[in-house]
Amino acid sequence: MQLFSFLLHLLLLAVAALTIVQGREADDRSRFLYADDPAATDIIDYQLHNAPSRDYSGDERREASKNQPGSEYDEEQHIKPYFLTEQNGPRVVQFYSPWCGHCQSFKSKYIALYREVNRRLVDEQTEVHFYAVSCSVHHWVCLQHNIKGFPTIFAFKENSVDPHQLTEFTAENIAVTLGVGLKSSLRDAIENDIGSDAEGGEESEEDFRPIDILGATIDGMSRTRESVYRDAALSFTYALKMEIFVNRDGNGVLDTNQRDAFAEWIDLLYWTLPPTWILHTLINDIRVNLDAVLMSENNMQLMVEKHDDVVNGMRTTWSAQCSKGVEGAGYLCGLWSLFHIISIGVIERHRAVLGARDQILTKNVALTLRNYIEHFISCEECRHYFVDMFDSCGFNHCRRLEQSQKLPPPESWQEFPLWLWEVHNHINVKLVEAKLKSSNIVASNNELNTALWPSMEQCPQCKSGDKWDTRAVIAHLKKEYWPKGVQNFRFIVLKKKDGPEHSSSNRSNLTENLIFFAGSAIFVMWCSKKQKRHNKQHIV
Incomplete structure (x- = not known):
């Protein structure tokens, strides 16, 4: 009987622990825009459990210990996403925050841009990957890249770590920035393929606006x-x-x-x-x-x-x-x-x-x-x-x-x-x-x-x-x-x-404070005398 009770207790603890872990995982997922979204599988939303171990361990750990002798290694401060290193092809990286209305409204456009760019690539050109980095999760990564607003979108040429910030969001501009070739635009075919995700397929300043x-x-x-x-x-x-x-x-x-x-x-x-x-x-x-x-x-x-x-x-x-x-x-x-x-x-x-x-x-x-x-x-x-x-x-x-x-x-x-x-x-x-x-x-x-x-x-x-x-x-x-x-x-x-501009106000404030404290002192003395008289009458 005691063994059964002990096993039951262990089972309940395991269920509780699993619930906590699942809750934490759900909270983590809520801080991503593209991860776990079936409609956004084209976009690689950076998550450590899917990243190569070299992004956060190994040589990076040893180098950190040299730079910070006597201090504990802080994994978060030394994460280096693999797509931000030189050994990569042409790519686009978006730094975002999931609470940002601007980022939420741009999500469908970012997916549509990936599809259009890769559909129109010339035959000899390899795929252009589109990445996303949640600054709510990977805060230090965003700080290291001096991200000052959301969304910030960089284009990186092949085998380069020099970021080129995008301000015009068209397939043609992205291709020029990356140095890749595109086939001629077939607007009708594109619109039929991406449908409502492209919101008509036309790029305009009005499309790129916050919803909140x-x-x-x-x-x-x-x-x-x-x-x-x-x-x-x-x-x-x-x-x-x-x-x-x-x-x-x-x-x-x-x-x-x-x-x-x-x-x-x-x-x-x-x-x-x-x-x-x-x-x-x-x-x-x-x-x-x-x-x-x-x-x-x-x-x-x-x-x-x-x-x-x-x-x-x-x-x-x-x-x-x-x-x-x-x-x-x-x-x-x-x-x-x-x-x-x-x-x-x-x-x-x-x-x-x-x-x-x-x-x-x-x-x-x-x-x-x-x-x-x-x-x-x-x-x-x-x-x-x-x-x-x-x-x-x-x-x-x-x-x-x-x-x-x-x-x-x-x-x-x-x-x-x-x-x-x-x-x-x-x-x-x-x-x-x-x-x-x-x-x-x-x-x-x-x-x-x-x-x-x-x-x-x-x-x-x-x-x-x-x-x-x-x-x-x-x-x-x-x-x-x-x-x-x-x-x-x-x-x-x-x-x-x-500062001198505050001198007159300071004198005024000092006067106000003195008046207040003087009044407070008089009030306290009056209350004290009244309490003494009350006590004397009570004794009599």
């Missing part, structure tokens, strides 16, 4: 608040691991502008996010150890891993509402959620900030967001859209976000979340227009109105006819993005910026 700019999703508000916060936390930690060092300079460190932008971003999160959010454990640790964290990519990775179990737990994927059913997607949607949480935090938390009052003004909050997107969002289309919009005073932010530093009127704090909400709605409308245009449909006003949120079902009070009630919109945003309960019990102290 900044994660703005029409029905994204259907998530619960718990899902909103989970998606936002997952995107924040993902960005720390995958985005912060993507646009670094040649010596492997952030430049001064990038460091300043990141420091201001962390300060913004520090004072705007709800104090009860567990994400503060990671933010506070980064803020205290900022210089050490920004010294290297490895330091940042270690910091995130240190808090990952507490911040994200076992959650490794975004909600279905955020990812739209695409496994591994949802990063930009979660990041957009974080932006909205910040915007409501500006209203809710600005009174709790002591010290550098100029840093919490709405125009500075907007500038901090703009600088973060410019330096740390690798989706090029997303980045260019937001920066260009901001720099051209999009949605009148350069006037509507002006505040007097001393006593801004209460309603002025609402302008930032309203401005961000308007930007989001504008993106939604553009997404609908682009989607209908790709189907040769001219968008009607009714169709464009479906892109605006919140909808009448979500917030009946928010809109009357064509006019929005901004007070109702603010109330709805608070309901969706801000937790219930008291969130203002913790005061935040921000450091003042150095």
